[in-house]
Amino acid sequence: MAQEELDLDTPTQALTRAEAEAQAGVLRRTLQRHNYLYYVEAKPEISDGEYDTLFRRLKALEEAYPDLVTPDSPTQRVGAEPRDDLPTISHTAPMLSLDSTKEEEDLVRFDERVRKAVGDPVQYLVEPKLDGASVELVYEEGVLVRAVTRGNGQEGEGVTENVRTISSVPLRLRDEVRPVPPFLAIRGEVLMYLSAFRALNEKLVEEGSDPFANPRNASAGALRQLDPRITAQRPLDLLAFDVLSVTEVEFSEDREIVEALGDWGFRVPERVALLDNVDGILEYHQAFIRDRDDLDYEIDGIVIKLNDLASRVTMGSTSRHPRWALAFKFEPRKEVTRIHRIAVSVGRTGVVTPVALLLPVEVGGVTVSRASLHNREEVDRKDVREGDLVRIQRAGDVIPQVLGRVEEAGKERGPAFQMPSKCPSCGTEVVERGPFTVCPNQFGCPAQLKGRIMHFGSRGALDIEGLGEETAALLVQEGLVKGLADLFDLKAGDIMDLPGFAEKSAENLVQGIHNRKRVELRRFLHGLGIPEVGEAVARDLASHFGGFQAIRNADREALEAVDGIGPKMSEVIHGFFHEDHNSKAIDEVLSKGMDLIAPSAARGEGGSMAGKKFVFTGGMESLSRPEAKKLVEAAGAKTVSSVSASTNYVVAGENAGSKLVRAQELGVKVLSEEQFLELMDEVNPEDEGGEGVVG
Ligand code: IVH
Numbered sequence: 001m002a003q004e005e006l007d008l009d010t011p012t013q014a015l016t017r018a019e020a021e022a023q024a025g026v027l028r029r030t031l032q033r034h035n036y037l038y039y040v041e042a043k044p045e046i047s048d049g050e051y052d053t054l055f056r057r058l059k060a061l062e063e064a065y066p067d068l069v070t071p072d073s074p075t076q077r078v079g080a081e082p083r084d085d086l087p088t089i090s091h092t093a094p095m096l097s098l099d100s101t102k103e104e105e106d107l108v109r110f111d112e113r114v115r116k117a118v119g120d121p122v123q124y125l126v127e128p129k130l131d132g133a134s135v136e137l138v139y140e141e142g143v144l145v146r147a148v149t150r151g152n153g154q155e156g157e158g159v160t161e162n163v164r165t166i167s168s169v170p171l172r173l174r175d176e177v178r179p180v181p182p183f184l185a186i187r188g189e190v191l192m193y194l195s196a197f198r199a200l201n202e203k204l205v206e207e208g209s210d211p212f213a214n215p216r217n218a219s220a221g222a223l224r225q226l227d228p229r230i231t232a233q234r235p236l237d238l239l240a241f242d243v244l245s246v247t248e249v250e251f252s253e254d255r256e257i258v259e260a261l262g263d264w265g266f267r268v269p270e271r272v273a274l275l276d277n278v279d280g281i282l283e284y285h286q287a288f289i290r291d292r293d294d295l296d297y298e299i300d301g302i303v304i305k306l307n308d309l310a311s312r313v314t315m316g317s318t319s320r321h322p323r324w325a326l327a328f329k330f331e332p333r334k335e336v337t338r339i340h341r342i343a344v345s346v347g348r349t350g351v352v353t354p355v356a357l358l359l360p361v362e363v364g365g366v367t368v369s370r371a372s373l374h375n376r377e378e379v380d381r382k383d384v385r386e387g388d389l390v391r392i393q394r395a396g397d398v399i400p401q402v403l404g405r406v407e408e409a410g411k412e413r414g415p416a417f418q419m420p421s422k423c424p425s426c427g428t429e430v431v432e433r434g435p436f437t438v439c440p441n442q443f444g445c446p447a448q449l450k451g452r453i454m455h456f457g458s459r460g461a462l463d464i465e466g467l468g469e470e471t472a473a474l475l476v477q478e479g480l481v482k483g484l485a486d487l488f489d490l491k492a493g494d495i496m497d498l499p500g501f502a503e504k505s506a507e508n509l510v511q512g513i514h515n516r517k518r519v520e521l522r523r524f525l526h527g528l529g530i531p532e533v534g535e536a537v538a539r540d541l542a543s544h545f546g547g548f549q550a551i552r553n554a555d556r557e558a559l560e561a562v563d564g565i566g567p568k569m570s571e572v573i574h575g576f577f578h579e580d581h582n583s584k585a586i587d588e589v590l591s592k593g594m595d596l597i598a599p600s601a602a603r604g605e606g607g608s609m610a611g612k613k614f615v616f617t618g619g620m621e622s623l624s625r626p627e628a629k630k631l632v633e634a635a636g637a638k639t640v641s642s643v644s645a646s647t648n649y650v651v652a653g654e655n656a657g658s659k660l661v662r663a664q665e666l667g668v669k670v671l672s673e674e675q676f677l678e679l680m681d682e683v684n685p686e687d688e689g690g691e692g693v694v695g
Pocket of ligand 1: 095096097098099127128129130131132133134135150188189241242269303322325327
């Protein structure tokens with residue numbers, strides 16, 4: 001059945017199953033093609049209305065015959081359930097980073113090294129360096145089976161369901177122009193367009209949430225959402241630029257890779273060029289600096305890669321980056337504007353920070369109106385005053401740096417800046433700590449309380465929508481919140497009459513706070529604002545101890561048993577938990593009915609599967625790889641892609657390959673599909689079986 005023959009008029013109920021199946025197949029391919037034409041080629045052939053008609057028909061067929069749903073169906077982009085935590089997954093091949101420089105000299109030396117190692121002539125593939133979040137996408141038999149963030153380069157977080165929501169990502173590789181390999185792992189960059197980024201930030205501010213500092217953070221944040229439905233609302237795109245691993249295809253040049261990626265249906269970076277000398281590269285670099293502000297996405301330089309793949313092998317890699325590539329970065333963007341006022345703000349730790357309020361100026365597509373001056377010594381050193389003209393620079397963030405003053409001949413300047421002697425929030429006499437000025441009224445200062453509330457609700461902590469700076473300030477000012485625990489007692493009626501609120505928004509905030517009583521342990525820990533405990537340390541503590549009380553009661557020795565925690569940190573953390581105010585405040589928060597979710601590895605603790613590593617090889621009869629993976633993760637274990645001595649189980653299906661051989665060599669336990677399912681049944685007893693193995 002071809003597309004022209006699609007009979008969309010017959011009601012779905014009147015079709016035989018065979019007819020429905022055939023029609024669903026055609027619809028899927030047709031929709032895939034139009035999706036590609038729209039999102040990748042930007043050359044749609046049908047109207048949105050026509051697309052919707054086809055889409056609704058496929059949806060109706062799949063509803064009538066649920067077993068017709070395939071993972072690559074265009075209807076399956078959004079819909080996965082939110083999860084508690086993102087699984088850790090090893091990459092198919094290490095995701096190295098790039099050596100980078102801003103200096104022309106380094107480029108010249110790089111070129112010399114390359115020529116010395118591989119001999120003339122040399123060809124470079126040059127393309128923009130996209131400033132987004134790097135991901136690996138894996139396709140088996142042409143179907144997207146997993147997506148993993150770069151993480152530490154060896155393993156990252158599984159974000160498959162989130163990546164599926166990105167419209168330009170093929171759920172199935174195109175095979176119209178080029179055959180599809182049995183296995184393909186590619187690398188690309190997830191981006192948020194500047195226009196979308198600005199709109200998102202405006203919306204966040206309107207809702208009372210904190211805006212993102214830059215599009216990179218915004219895309220990384222969207223990518224790591226636990227709820228794919230949120231990711232789906234964030235306009236993301238993915239550009240592919242490398243093949244990490246592929247079977248049954250041989251490439252000899254990078255340009256063939258770029259071409260193949262395009263043929264398989266990916267968007268690829270624009271203006272990819274083949275250049276053979278430094279002058280050409282410098283010209284290319286200059287052209288991009290000129291055009292950079294006209295692009296709707298951030299690039300932070302260009303990437304220069306040896307085009308010939310055999311020569312790459314000759315040059316090799318260090319442990320961190322390949323010797324055959326170089327990122328030639330741009331200087332941060334600079335602008336000149338005037339300081340109209342220097343304000344001081346008090347953060348949650350009591351540090352009083354001078355902030356330059358600027359006449360708004362556009363720097364690389366983003367409007368900038370304030371810049372931190374950091375501390376007293378920094379202001380003195382730069383000698384900036386109210387009314388001064390200053391040069392500012394924005395590297396990638398919306399929040400820029402003040403580089404220094406621009407001299408204005410003959411202009412009379414205002415008085416030098418003086419730090420206030422009293423806290424602008426509570427009036428307590430400030431104290432000097434090194435270059436910093438601090439309000440010592442830790443538990444009575446409204447500004448510090450506001451800071452703690454904001455931090456508690458911030459993105460890396462409880463992530464409470466609508467609890468941004470303004471709202472936190474209002475809650476403190478109105479006396480509604482005197483400590484973190486009070487947040488959980490807020491009633492919509494208390495808030496709805498505050499400026500900027502109405503009934504609905506007040507209810508949303510109260511509900512939003514209530515919903516976050518159940519939250520990951522690491523987020524809660526981070527939200528407490530323990531000195532020295534950022535997101536990474538909070539995560540380490542959570543997975544090491546597995547429960548809040550264990551962390552709270554840990555002595556210094558126990559704390560130091562956590563990787564990365566030394567004597568200084570253990571002292572601060574231990575001190576924090578044993579300080580009376582903190583201890584009481586924590587008890588109060590806990591008494592509101594917090595339900596802290598331990599990380600999955602720890603959750604399985606006591607169970608035998610926690611932290612165990614599974615490798616799959618060959619095909620299975622009764623379940624797909626993603627389904628098998630879900631089972632493994634539900635047991636607190638994880639799947640990795642290659643067999644090593646630390647692998648616990650290799651599950652060998654039909655036509656198992658070299659991984660099975662390797663497992664036998666290393667003496668790793670090998671399970672058949674049946675044995676694997678039995679094992680999973682034992683450890684995941686709550687699984688109802690019946691309707692397929694995964695819910
Ligand atoms: S090539 C082995 N090409 O920049 C290195 N990387 O540290 C292969 N990036 O996170 C990378 N645009 O994801 C390459 N056109 C491009 C890129 C690019 C952005 C990212 C990459 C990595 C970072 C380099």
